[in-house]
Amino acid sequence: MLRLIAASVAVATTLGAAQAQENIKIGALYNVTGGMSSLDGPSLKGAQLAVKQLNADGGLLGKQIELIAPDGKTDQQETAKAAQRVLSEGVVAGIGQSDTTFVMAGAPLFQEEGVPFVTSGATHPELPQWVGDYMFMTPFGDDDQSYAIADYAYDDLGARKVAVWTDNSMDFTKALSKFFVERFEEKGGEIIGTDSFMMGDTDFSAQIARLASMDPQPDAVFISAIPSEAGLSVKQIREQGITMPIVSGDGFDTELVSTVPGPELANDVYFSTHTYRADDRPEVTKFIEDYKGEYGIEPENAFAPLGYDAIMLVADAIRRADSAEPAAIKDALAETRGFKGVTGEISYTRETMVPPKPVSIISVQGGKFEVEEIWKPEMN
Incomplete structure (x- = not known):
């Protein structure tokens, strides 16, 4: 048996x-x-x-x-x-x-x-x-999404002088900034300051102090970050009373951009991301x-x-x-x-x-996400 x-x-x-x-x-x-x-x-x-x-x-x-x-x-x-x-x-x-x-x-x-x-x-x-x-x-690719948000910053937000923050620990974030700068300058815009941080950073006070002291002030700040730093950077910038538009790529396509700062502070944020919302x-x-x-x-x-x-x-x-x-x-x-x-x-x-x-441009106002426009790439 x-x-x-x-x-x-x-x-x-x-x-x-x-x-x-x-x-x-x-x-x-x-x-x-x-x-x-x-x-x-x-x-x-x-x-x-x-x-x-x-x-x-x-x-x-x-x-x-x-x-x-x-x-x-x-x-x-x-x-x-x-x-x-x-x-x-x-x-x-x-x-x-x-x-x-x-x-x-x-x-x-x-x-x-x-x-x-x-x-x-x-x-x-x-x-x-x-x-x-x-x-x-x-x-x-990052070139397409960076070009999309650079076009939006220049054409729709009217930005002519921009500061650029980059997470220097990531291939993605470094590429995003590189292509943004390339496109923005090609359109006639000017990068008037750059700053950096690393993945895992939680205190952006030094970068914010340098941003606040810039003269002239930039029309917007481009922040190339992954989600964990996206929400924190928005929160800390807005807490210091800086109201200029914050622009970025799909690392900002996270609920953390709304939930970390809260709806009162999550304003005038714009990012490029994958075509999906409101489609x-x-x-x-x-x-x-x-x-x-x-x-x-x-x-x-x-x-x-x-x-x-x-x-x-x-x-x-x-x-x-x-x-x-x-x-x-x-x-x-x-x-x-x-x-x-x-x-x-x-x-x-x-x-x-x-x-x-295609690339979606999303705005965040009062913590709410909304599609502003769809950007079409060159096909070659």
Whole structure:
């Protein structure tokens, strides 16, 4: 009898292992704790929603999808370990990360193993060149979003003299400032002061004192930051009675810009981000309904649909390739044209492999977010 039970357990274990092998495994690299969590958390939730919907519709190639998502903890070493872990578990593709620095901690490992990696939110336009032909981007590039907010600052806010603050610890933030300065000066604007800080800084009093003492005063301050510093910088600037417009990129697309300063101080903030808010396309309407149905809240920011789009890009490639082999998925991804994502249409038509997507300009007044305009990129 004992031998019979043991044999039955062995058979059940073997069947369980076989079923597990039947799943199509996708790695999801996100920082759900630490300074990137307000972007990565919603992005992972969007990815999980996509997987749930795909599996409910029968999965891919007749198999269920399994999402493996260890926490990178907003730490580059932990992110590298997470990448090694998911690769060791046989993933056919990876998605994730809302920041370039963390993509660079994990994506090169995917390249080495010949497994495609699709970033859901990292925006440095040179990422595909840095990593290689297995690297793909769901979002636009920092050049596009920086140009968009520079155009808005100059054309709509009437800014002619701007101060620039940069988080010097991040590839993303340094690129954002570089492209902003490039575009603003090209339009005839002047950068009359620069300052810097590092990820994790919580006291901006020195930078604020230097900003307040500038003569002449700038028409606006551009702050290139990730979410944890975005809300704090707005709060501390406004607490010192400085009312000039604050402009930035998608690192400001976080509820922290409203909740940390509070509605009385969260005013005259403008940032560029992924086209999603106040968009009446059917893909957007359905995603908001589905997300609210799954999580009981509306999507926190544009990074939630970006996570969703990243999974759906991979799924679309698997279907078109009719294969879950990493090399076949990579080839199909490279041929993506006219993919209708929640955050806009995605086509890899540029030599850079950065999709030319529209950019939303968002204003924050009284703690409320509103779309001001949609900026269209050059398509080449």
